[in-house]
Every structure is written in structure tokens, then in C-alpha cells.
Amino acid sequence: MALLQIAEPGMSAAPHQHRLAVGIDLGTTNSLVATIASGQSRVLPDDQGRMLLPSVVRYTGGEVVVGHEAQAAQTEDPRNTIVSVKRFMGRRLSDIDTTQTPYVLLDTPGMVSVDTCVGVRSPVEVSADILRTLRSRAEASLGGELVGAVITVPAYFDDAQRQATKDAAKLAGLNVLRLLNEPTAAAIAYGLDRAAHGTFAIYDLGGGTFDISILKLSRGMFEVLATAGDAALGGDDFDHRIADWLRQHWALAASSPGETRMMLARARSAKEALSSAPTTTITMTLDDGRSLTAELTREFFEQLTADLVSRSMAPVRRALRDAGVAADEIDGVVMVGGSTRMPHVRAAVGRLFGQEPLTDLDPDQVVALGAAIQADVLAGNKPAGSEGWLLLDVCPLSLGLETMGGLVEKVIPRNSTIPTARAQEFTTYKDGQSAMAIHVVQGERELVSECRSLARFELRGIPPMVAGAARIRVTFQIDADGLLSVSAREQISGVEAHIEVKPSYGLTDTQIADMLTDAYGKADSDMAVRMLREAQVDARRLVDATTAALEEDGHALLTQEEFSGVQAAVHALAEALQTEQDVQKIKLLTEALNAATANFAALRMDAGIKRALAGTRLTELQP
Amino acid sequence: MTITLSEAAARHVQKSLGKRGQGVGLRLAVKTSGCSGLAYSLEFADAAQPEDILFDSHGVTVLVDPKSLPFLDGTELDFVREGLNEGFKFNNPNVKSACGCGESFGV
Numbered sequence: 001m002a003l004l005q006i007a008e009p010g011m012s013a014a015p016h017q018h019r020l021a022v023g024i025d026l027g028t029t030n031s032l033v034a035t036i037a038s039g040q041s042r043v044l045p046d047d048q049g050r051m052l053l054p055s056v057v058r059y060t061g062g063e064v065v066v067g068h069e070a071q072a073a074q075t076e077d078p079r080n081t082i083v084s085v086k087r088f089m090g091r092r093l094s095d096i097d098t099t100q101t102p103y104v105l106l107d108t109p110g111m112v113s114v115d116t117c118v119g120v121r122s123p124v125e126v127s128a129d130i131l132r133t134l135r136s137r138a139e140a141s142l143g144g145e146l147v148g149a150v151i152t153v154p155a156y157f158d159d160a161q162r163q164a165t166k167d168a169a170k171l172a173g174l175n176v177l178r179l180l181n182e183p184t185a186a187a188i189a190y191g192l193d194r195a196a197h198g199t200f201a202i203y204d205l206g207g208g209t210f211d212i213s214i215l216k217l218s219r220g221m222f223e224v225l226a227t228a229g230d231a232a233l234g235g236d237d238f239d240h241r242i243a244d245w246l247r248q249h250w251a252l253a254a255s256s257p258g259e260t261r262m263m264l265a266r267a268r269s270a271k272e273a274l275s276s277a278p279t280t281t282i283t284m285t286l287d288d289g290r291s292l293t294a295e296l297t298r299e300f301f302e303q304l305t306a307d308l309v310s311r312s313m314a315p316v317r318r319a320l321r322d323a324g325v326a327a328d329e330i331d332g333v334v335m336v337g338g339s340t341r342m343p344h345v346r347a348a349v350g351r352l353f354g355q356e357p358l359t360d361l362d363p364d365q366v367v368a369l370g371a372a373i374q375a376d377v378l379a380g381n382k383p384a385g386s387e388g389w390l391l392l393d394v395c396p397l398s399l400g401l402e403t404m405g406g407l408v409e410k411v412i413p414r415n416s417t418i419p420t421a422r423a424q425e426f427t428t429y430k431d432g433q434s435a436m437a438i439h440v441v442q443g444e445r446e447l448v449s450e451c452r453s454l455a456r457f458e459l460r461g462i463p464p465m466v467a468g469a470a471r472i473r474v475t476f477q478i479d480a481d482g483l484l485s486v487s488a489r490e491q492i493s494g495v496e497a498h499i500e501v502k503p504s505y506g507l508t509d510t511q512i513a514d515m516l517t518d519a520y521g522k523a524d525s526d527m528a529v530r531m532l533r534e535a536q537v538d539a540r541r542l543v544d545a546t547t548a549a550l551e552e553d554g555h556a557l558l559t560q561e562e563f564s565g566v567q568a569a570v571h572a573l574a575e576a577l578q579t580e581q582d583v584q585k586i587k588l589l590t591e592a593l594n595a596a597t598a599n600f601a602a603l604r605m606d607a608g609i610k611r612a613l614a615g616t617r618l619t620e621l622q623p
Numbered sequence: 624m625t626i627t628l629s630e631a632a633a634r635h636v637q638k639s640l641g642k643r644g645q646g647v648g649l650r651l652a653v654k655t656s657g658c659s660g661l662a663y664s665l666e667f668a669d670a671a672q673p674e675d676i677l678f679d680s681h682g683v684t685v686l687v688d689p690k691s692l693p694f695l696d697g698t699e700l701d702f703v704r705e706g707l708n709e710g711f712k713f714n715n716p717n718v719k720s721a722c723g724c725g726e727s728f729g730v
Contacts, residue, residue: 004711006639006649007666413654444690520674520689527693 021379023371029207090161185370242267444519633681648684
């Protein structure tokens with residue numbers, strides 16, 4: 001018996017239930033995926049321990065390469081290596097400054113497309129390739145299929161851009177629980193949503209873009225008051241400054257593409273080093289073998305890049321003005337993006353707002369961490385009422401489906417916060433069963449006849465298999481509008497069926513209360529009926545299986561005496577099933593039949609193995 | 624109808640409740656799910672529901688909802704150490720079978 005721990009109210013997880021949900025930060029420069037493990041939000045690394053996935057996709061003749069390897073190929077194959085695809089999401093060709101990109105852009109209906117060596121790719125497809133990589137990373141490290149994902153988008157994304165992001169997720173096989181504004185995700189990661197109300201500034205200086213958002217929290221909801229930014233300001237600009245200085249310092253007239261790349265990489269390392277050390281040494285070997293060294297102090301670096309930092313302050317003031325709040329009215333400042341690690345950026349932000357910005361969480365990860373927290377709640381892993389900002393609604397009665405014997409298997413328990421999604425696996429009851437009726441019911445009682453019937457549908461085309469071999473995953477999903485959709489999918493063949501219902505339709509509060517009291521009053525008899533039905537289902541299955549086996553090879557394997565013994569036990573149980581209401585008697589007869597068939601089962605097993613091995617050489621069997 | 628805690632379990636519950644800083648007791652429940660029919664749930668309780676049945680054992684309030692009670696009647700909740708693991712164990716006289724992993728059971 002497993003040992004249990006005390007859970008927070010409503011948090012105890014049902015056994016064998018997978019409700020894996022992730023938060024995805026689909027960034028312009030880098031993307032991340034995070035999840036909640038043991039109550040802690042954490043980013044999932046790839047198999048080499050790297051957290052960030054560069055948002056770079058390279059199309060080659062054969063496969064699609066995503067991430068670090070694609071990034072490395074950027075200079076050698078710029079036309080087919082797509083970087084910063086996020087800038088194209090939901091945009092038309094006329095919205096884009098084509099002189100800045102090395103791609104062959106096409107004006108396709110709805111959205112711009114990129115012509116690559118494998119054909120025309122829309123930004124949605126490119127983003128889907130990034131999301132697919134994150135999805136398989138998450139599924140590999142969590143060991144299961146994802147219930148859904150929360151994907152973050154910039155607060156300024158319009159409907160077209162948001163829809164494009166959703167489409168990309170769909171294409172990648174992800175169920176989008178919700179799109180979440182990036183600044184809101186960052187605020188959630190810092191737990192700012194736990195305050196009653198407040199106004200917050202989110203300063204997001206990424207690799208190539210800068211965003212500032214002013215959020216207002218009231219009654220548990222975040223509202224974006226204003227956003228501003230600079231789409232051409234980011235950490236890369238700081239690297240270029242150092243590289244330019246190096247070129248001057250070493251008096252290099254022209255440098256090869258390889259040297260430029262190396263110089264930028266050195267500049268980046270120097271920048272990162274200066275965040276924790278007052279000075280750093282840069283060394284580089286040129287193509288002609290010359291080795292160069294330079295000493296860079298933090299003070300000088302800050303002078304070199306002071307104008308970049310002050311450039312970010314103008315949008316901040318504009319956002320504050322648009323939001324109608326003064327800098328000193330801000331209750332908290334959250335730092336997002338790797339570039340906010342630079343001490344002079346932090347200091348400048350601190351000066352402007354007159355307070356220390358929040359920097360405890362890794363600024364690269366903070367958005368993904370917040371998205372994961374939200375995904376966890378939306379997937380139904382958090383109890384009702386514990387997270388005010390998400391408590392849109394709860395489902396008042398349990399939702400489930402009918403199983404053999406007219407019993408109810410609850411899939412979504414009552415008081416689950418919606419939107420929510422739950423999945424459970426079922427199997428076939430009879431050999432060769434090709435269809436399964438799915439009867440969706442609502443209520444707290446154990447018997448289908450005592451619950452409210454919501455919908456029925458059938459999953460057809462299950463390939464013939466022995467009873468219990470098919471794996472049918474039934475997913476219940478309630479969206480934010482309270483719409484329930486139930487889908488069933490046979491995992492091996494992939495056949496699918498699906499239905500939508502509005503579960504609360506036509507039920508008043510009193511009716512719901514009555515259904516609940518009723519369930520409490522009848523707990524004893526319900527339990528008895530459930531046990532009886534379960535015993536009956538078990539017994540029936542055994543009778544059917546034994547009868548089939550006897551017909552198949554009973555005479556071949558058993559003596560006449562053994563045959564009649566088994567037959568008698570089958571009859572006794574079959575008869576009891578007709579009339580008997582005593583659980584214990586049915587269980588006793590079931591056990592008796594089990595015992596009577598033990599030898600028969602062993603003989604059948606041997607015969608089966610013999611058949612499988614006949615005519616096979618020993619060498620063919622060795623692994 | 625009774626549900627009791629062993630002394631070790633009661634001590635541990637009180638310690639956990641103290642550490643948590645709030646909560647009126649311990650909620651035991653049974654859910655019809657899992658691979659062998661039923662599964663236990665063990666949670667802190669922040670408030671008693673009107674329909675709850677309360678038990679007092681070694682100074683700890685145990686809350687059980689009426690739907691779970693028939694499956695739990697006579698249970699003693701123990702706190703044990705097994706190897707490196709420590710946790711709560713249900714000694715439930717109603718249990719007839721359990722699944723391999725012990726997470727769910729049948730009556």
C-alpha cells in the first residue's frame with residue numbers, strides 16, 4: 001500500500017491521472033517551455049540541459065532543424081534559416097520592412113509567407129515547428145501526452161496575431177488552454193496576482209525587442225493599461241556596441257564574416273561577464289593567426305551603452321503617460337528578458353520608478369514560469385477558490401460517463417474550476433468489439449439511472465481486438481463559456497468521435513442542491529448497488545470468456561470429467577447472475593469458477609505457446 | 624461509525640497543521656476512480672461543510688463527507704515509516720483488494 005501525504009484542500013491527485021500542462025514562452029529570439037512539478041514552476045531543459053530554444057527554424061531538403069543547430073547555420077544558409085518569425089505573425093507583406101530580411105517574402109492571402117527550398121512556409125507553420133520541438137521536449141521529460149498549453153503573446157498583439165499563434169499551436173498538436181499576455185505571465189510568476197489590487201510595470205528587454213507594459217490588478221483580474229516599446233532595441237545592440245569598440249580598439253579595417261561572428265560572440269560573453277564582474281578580458285584570434293586582447297571595464301561598457309539604456313526610458317515614460325499613472329504610483333516593477341541582468345539597466349529602471357525592481361526570478365524564464373502556473377490551474381490541477389484571478393466558474397455537478405453495469409465513472413469531479421480538461425482511458429469489454437457507446441452523464445450518484453443524461457454518441461471503427469486490448473482515451477473539456485466537449489479516440493487506430501453539450505442548461509440552483517442532498521442521503525445504498533454491479537460485471541465477463549474458451553478448445557485440452565467440472569461452475573455462476581442480489585454469493589461463485597478454470601487456463605497458455613513456437617528455430621528466438 | 628487516528632498519525636497531523644498555520648482538521652475521503660475502483664484522498668480541511676460528519680481522535684478533528692463514510696467506516700489512519708519513505712497508511716477493514724501500486728482499492 002502506497003503511503004499518502006496530506007494534500008492542500010482539493011489538491012489530492014487521483015491515481016494514474018495525467019494532467020500534464022505546460023506554459024510556453026514563444027519568443028522572438030528564444031522560446032521556453034515550463035511546467036509545475038511538486039508545486040514549483042520550473043523550465044524544462046532539452047537533453048543537453050539547455051533551457052532556451054533559439055526561435056530559429058532551418059529548412060533543408062530533408063528535415064526541419066530547430067534551435068541551436070539552426071542558429072549555427074544562420075550565416076551559411078540565411079535564405080532558408082528563419083529567425084524572429086514572430087515579427088511576421090499575422091502580418092501582411094505591406095506591414096514589413098523587406099529591406100531588413102534576407103528571405104524571399106511572398107504576399108499570400110491573410111499573411112505574408114516565406115519562400116524556402118522546401119516550398120512556401122507561412123509564419124504559422126514556422127512557429128508550429130518551434131512549438132512542436134517544445135512539445136516533444138515537454139512530453140519526453142514529463143512522460144506523457146499534454147492536456148494543454150498556455151502560450152504567451154505580447155500584450156500589443158492584435159486579433160490576427162493572436163489567432164495566428166493559436167493556429168500554430170493547433171498545427172503543432174497542442175491544445176491551447178489560453179493565450180496569456182507576456183507581462184501578465186511575468187506578474188503571475190512573481191505572485192503579484194495574490195495582492196488584492198495594484199499597478200505594476202513590466203520592463204521586458206529581450207534579445208531584439210523592448211516592451212514596457214503597465215498592468216492594473218483589480219478584483220483578481222489583470223488589465224493592460226498601456227504598452228509601449230521599441231521593436232529594434234535589445235541585448236543584441238549592446239553586443240554590437242562592444243564589437244564596434246573592439247574593431248576600433250584593435251584598429252581592424254575590415255573583417256571576414258567569420259571574424260564578425262566571433263567578435264559578436266566574444267562581445268556577448270564579455271557583456272554577460274560584466275554583469276557579475278567589474279572587468280573582463282576579451283581575447284580573439286584573427287583569420288591570419290594574430291591574437292588580440294582587450295580589457296573592458298564595467299564602467300566603460302556602461303558609458304558605451306548609456307544611450308541604449310536611456311533609449312528604453314522614452315517608451316517607459318510614454319506608457320506611464322498613456323496609462324495615466326505617475327512613476328511613483330507603481331506598486332512593483334518586474335524585470336523580464338536576459339538583458340535586464342545588466343546592472344546599469346537595473347539601476348536606470350530603479351531610478352525612474354524610485355524602487356528596486358523585482359529580479360529574484362531568472363529574467364529569461366519568468367514569462368514561461370508564469371504561463372506554467374496558469375496552465376496548471378487551467379488544466380484542473382488546482383482547487384476551486386484557491387486562485388481568485390482564475391476562478392471564472394466551477395462546474396456544479398460531477399460529469400462522467402456510463403461504464404458496464406450502468407455505473408458512472410466520474411471524469412470531471414464537481415467544483416472543478418472551469419475551463420478544465422480531463423482525460424481517462426477506457427477499453428473494450430468483448431472480443432472483437434468494434435464500437436463503443438459513450439453516454440455522458442451528470443450527477444453525484446453511482447448509477448447512470450439516477451444521474452442526468454446529457455448526451456450520447458458512438459465511437460465506431462475500433463479495429464477488432466481481444467477484450468481489454470483497445471485503448472480508448474475519452475477527454476472531457478469545459479471551456480471558459482461552460483461548453484462541454486467530449487471526445488473519444490482509439491489510440492491504436494486513431495479513430496475519433498466528438499460531441500458538444502452545454503451541461504448547466506436548464507438546471508436551477510435548487511435542483512442542483514437537491515441532486516447533491518439526494519446523493520448524500522443514498523450513499524449507503526449507492527455503495528451496495530455499485531458493489532453488486534461491479535461483481536456482476538466481473539462475473540459476466542468471466543462466464544463469457546470461459547464459455548468461449550470451452551467452445552474453442554475445451555474438448556481438445558480437457559478430460560470429459562474436467563470439462564463437465566468447468567461447465568458446472570459456469571452454469572452455477574450464470575444462474576446466480578440471473579437471480580442473485582447478494583454480492584458475497586456472486587463473488588464466491590466467481591472465485592469458484594476462477595479456481596475451476598485455473599488448470600484449463602494453464603493448459604491453454606501452454607498450447608498457445610506451443611503454437612507460437614512450433615516450426616521456429618531456437619536461433620530465431622534469441623534476442 | 625468510527626474513524627480513528629493512531630497516536631503517531633495524530634502527532635504528525637497536529638505538527639503539519641501547526642506548520643501550515645491554519646485549518647480545522649483533516650479531511651478523509653474516498654473517490655470512485657483509479658484502476659481498482661476506489662482511491663483515498665487525504666487533505667487539510669479549512670472549514671467543515673454542513674453535511675460533514677466529524678470525529679475526534681487524539682485531539683485531531685477528522686472530517687468525512689457522507690458519501691465516503693460507508694467505505695471508510697472502522698478505518699484507522701496510521702503514520703508509518705517504510706524504508707526511506709514515511710507517510711500515512713489506511714488500515715481499512717472494508718478493503719478486499721488493492722491494485723498493484725496500492726493507490727486504489729476495492730471493497
